[in-house]
Amino acid sequence: MLPVDLQILKYIFFEKPIYHYKIKPYLKWKSYGNLQRQxxxxxxxxEIAKKNLNEVDYTIFDLETTGFLPEIGHEIISIGAVRIHGLDSCYRKKLHQVIRPIRPVNKQTLRLTGxxxxxxxNSSPFIEGFQNFLDFSEGSILVAxxxxxxxxxxxxxxxxxxLPAYHPQVLDSHLMAQWLFPDIKHQLDPxxxxxxxxxxxxxHALNDAIMTSELFCHLMRLTMNEGINTAEDLQNQLYKK
Structure with missing residues (x-):
C-alpha cells in the first residue's frame, strides 16, 4: 500500500476527477434533487436536547467503509442503525442499508465486512442510502x-x-465511556x-449498531445516576474543559 501522502496525491490528481465524472449522471436524478432540497x-x-434523556428517540448507527480517510476517496459501503425510545428497548426499529460504491472495493474490505x-x-447509490438513513433517523438524536x-x-x-452539510444532534458513546469508565479501554470490544x-x-454495520445500542443503554443509565438528565447537560459534561 502506498504511503498516505502519495495516496493523497494519487486521489487529487487521478482518482478525484474520475470519481466526479462517475457521479455526474446521479446529479440529474430526481432523488438527488429531493435530497438536496431536504x-x-x-x-x-x-429543543430535543433539552428534554429528559429517557423521553427522546435515539438512532444508534455504525458505518462500514472502504478505509479510514474519506478525504482521499474512501467510501461508505453500509449503514446499520437501531432506533430506540429512551431506555425502553434496544431494538425498537432497525435499518441495514448496503451502499454501492463508486470505486472498486479491495478483497480485504470484502472479507472484513462479509x-x-x-x-x-446491486445495492443503492449513496444518495438513496443516505436518504433512507435520514428518513429513519428523523426526529432523533444520533449516537455513534x-x-x-x-x-x-x-x-x-x-x-x-x-450536497449541503448535515448537522444533527449527536451523542458520542465513546466519550461517554471515557467519562464513566476512565480505567477501561474505550474501544467497543473491551x-x-x-x-x-x-x-x-x-x-457488520447492523450488528455493530445493535451492540453499540446495548452499550449506550448501559451508559445512559449510569449517566442518569450521575444526575444528568438532558442531552444538553451531557454534552456540557463530555466537552467541558
Whole structure:
C-alpha cells in the first residue's frame, strides 16, 4: 500500500476527477434533487436536547467503509442503525442499508465486512442510502462509537456528492465511556466484555449498531445516576474543559 501522502496525491490528481465524472449522471436524478432540497432546509432540533434523556428517540448507527480517510476517496459501503425510545428497548426499529460504491472495493474490505461484489453492485447509490438513513433517523438524536469518525465520514461523503452539510444532534458513546469508565479501554470490544454484552459478528454495520445500542443503554443509565438528565447537560459534561 502506498504511503498516505502519495495516496493523497494519487486521489487529487487521478482518482478525484474520475470519481466526479462517475457521479455526474446521479446529479440529474430526481432523488438527488429531493435530497438536496431536504438538506438545504434541514435545521437541527435544539429543543430535543433539552428534554429528559429517557423521553427522546435515539438512532444508534455504525458505518462500514472502504478505509479510514474519506478525504482521499474512501467510501461508505453500509449503514446499520437501531432506533430506540429512551431506555425502553434496544431494538425498537432497525435499518441495514448496503451502499454501492463508486470505486472498486479491495478483497480485504470484502472479507472484513462479509459483503460481496455482487451485493454491492446491486445495492443503492449513496444518495438513496443516505436518504433512507435520514428518513429513519428523523426526529432523533444520533449516537455513534466514536461519533467523531462517523460524522466526519458522512460530512465528507455529502461534500463529495456536492450536497449541503448535515448537522444533527449527536451523542458520542465513546466519550461517554471515557467519562464513566476512565480505567477501561474505550474501544467497543473491551466495553462489551466489561459489561457482559453478547458479542455479535463484528464489522457488520447492523450488528455493530445493535451492540453499540446495548452499550449506550448501559451508559445512559449510569449517566442518569450521575444526575444528568438532558442531552444538553451531557454534552456540557463530555466537552467541558
Amino acid at each position: 438538506l438545504q432546509t434541514y435545521e437541527p432540533d435544539f 459483503l460481496t461484489k455482487e451485493r454491492l453492485k 462509537h466514536p461519533a467523531k469518525f462517523d460524522m466526519r465520514f458522512l460530512q465528507a461523503m455529502l461534500k463529495r456528492w456536492k 466495553l462489551l466484555k466489561h459489561l457482559g454484552i453478547e458479542k455479535r459478528e463484528r464489522h
